Amino acid sequence: KAGVTQTPRYLIKTRGQQVTLSCSPISGHRSVSWYQQTPGQGLQFLFEYFSETQRNKGNFPGRFSGRQFSNSRSEMNVSTLELGDSALYLCASSLGAGGNTIYFGEGSWLTVV
Amino acid sequence: SQQGEEDPQALSIQEGENATMNCSYKTSINNLQWYRQNSGRGLVHLILIRSNEREKHSGRLRVTLDTSKKSSSLLITASRAADTASYFCATDANYGQNFVFGPGTRLSVLP
Numbered sequence: 001k002a003g004v005t006q007t008p009r010y011l012i013k014t015r016g017q018q019v020t021l022s023c024s025p026i027s028g029h030r031s032v033s034w035y036q037q038t039p040g041q042g043l044q045f046l047f048e049y050f051s052e053t054q055r056n057k058g059n060f061p062g063r064f065s066g067r068q069f070s071n072s073r074s075e076m077n078v079s080t081l082e083l084g085d086s087a088l089y090l091c092a093s094s095l096g097a098g099g100n101t102i103y104f105g106e107g108s109w110l111t112v113v
Numbered sequence: 114s115q116q117g118e119e120d121p122q123a124l125s126i127q128e129g130e131n132a133t134m135n136c137s138y139k140t141s142i143n144n145l146q147w148y149r150q151n152s153g154r155g156l157v158h159l160i161l162i163r164s165n166e167r168e169k170h171s172g173r174l175r176v177t178l179d180t181s182k183k184s185s186s187l188l189i190t191a192s193r194a195a196d197t198a199s200y201f202c203a204t205d206a207n208y209g210q211n212f213v214f215g216p217g218t219r220l221s222v223l224p
Contacts, residue, residue, distance in 0.1 A: 004155075033211065043201065043214035056211040090155060101146065102212065104155040 002027065004093050004105035012111045018079040021108045025072050025093030031055075032074040033102065034066060037088040046089075049074055050096045081112045119202055119218040127223050132189040134218040136202030137182075144205045145178060146212065147187050149198045156201065159187070192222045 005024040013019050025032050033048035033056075045058040049068035066076040072093075078085055088109055092102040120135045136145070144163050148156040160176045162169050162185065169176050175188040189196055199219050203212035 035214075042216045045211045045213065048211055058211065088153070092156075101158050101161050103158060104148075106155040107153075109153070 004091055004103055006089075006091050006105035006108050008108060009106065010109045010111075012113060013081050015081055015083060015112055017081050018077060019081060019110060020075055020077045021089055021091075021110075023074045023076075023091030023093075023105060025074070025091075026103055029093035029095055029103075030072055031094045031096030031100075031102075032068055032072060033092045033094075034074070034076050035090045035092065036060075037090060037107070038086075043090070046076065078110075083112050086110060086112045119200065119215040121218060122216065123219040123221070125221040125223060126192055128192060128194055130192055132192050132196070132220055132222070134187045134200050134220070136185045136187070136215055138185075138202075138204045138215075139183065142180075142204045145185050146203045146205070147174075147176060147185075148201045148203060148214075150201065150217070151198045159200075189220075192220075194222050194224045196220060197222045 007022045031050045034046040035043050036046055037043045046060055047054055047066050048056040052068045063079045068074045088107045090104050090107045092104045094100040094102040118137050126132050142164055146161045147159040149159055150156045160169055160171050162176050162178045164180055173190045178185045199217040201214050201217045203214045205212050
């Protein structure tokens with residue numbers, strides 16, 4: 001069974017631009033969550049989608065948004081990029097019920113210059 | 114503030130030795146999971162332990178959970194150079210998928 005797939009793996013953007021990252025969950029998984037990882041703040045939860053609805057949200061500004069499609073694929077968008085948005089963005093999928101293991105993709109490395 | 118805090122922050126051992134990492138958390142949990150991350154890669158799930166469990170084993174891994182002390186430990190026995198990675202604990206307090214991760218323990222296993 002294929003794992004969680006994230007695209008692109010690496011990208012460089014300029015301050016003020018926007019970026020869209022994509023995540024394809026494991027087949028059959030309905031929950032997709034996103035995390036930001038930086039050396040200073042560690043792994044922080046961004047949001048989680050389940051059946052196309054945002055079910056949980058972390059403490060990030062409104063510039064960070066996401067959505068989930070009917071096939072469970074998810075995208076996250078960051079608008080008006082800042083230098084501090086440079087990070088590894090990790091997507092994780094699970095069946096969605098409490099106590100389920102979440103499986104991570106390899107991440108998308110975003111560098112903002 | 115972080116829900117989970119791993120200890121130590123960094124650990125260096127020789128191949129063949131055992132490595133023990135600890136995780137403390139603040140609020141009641143439903144589950145606690147341990148993950149491994151190789152540099153710049155995604156997280157690999159190691160073990161999930163539920164709040165009503167005290168110990169779980171998986172190969173060379175042994176995880177304990179003490180809910181009265183709000184702590185967990187991960188023991189890697191007979192370590193190998195390939196075990197070199199960062200290890201994170203993650204807690205799930207709300208039966209949701211918004212796990213809270215600690216800052217991790219960087220393990221270096223020297224050949």
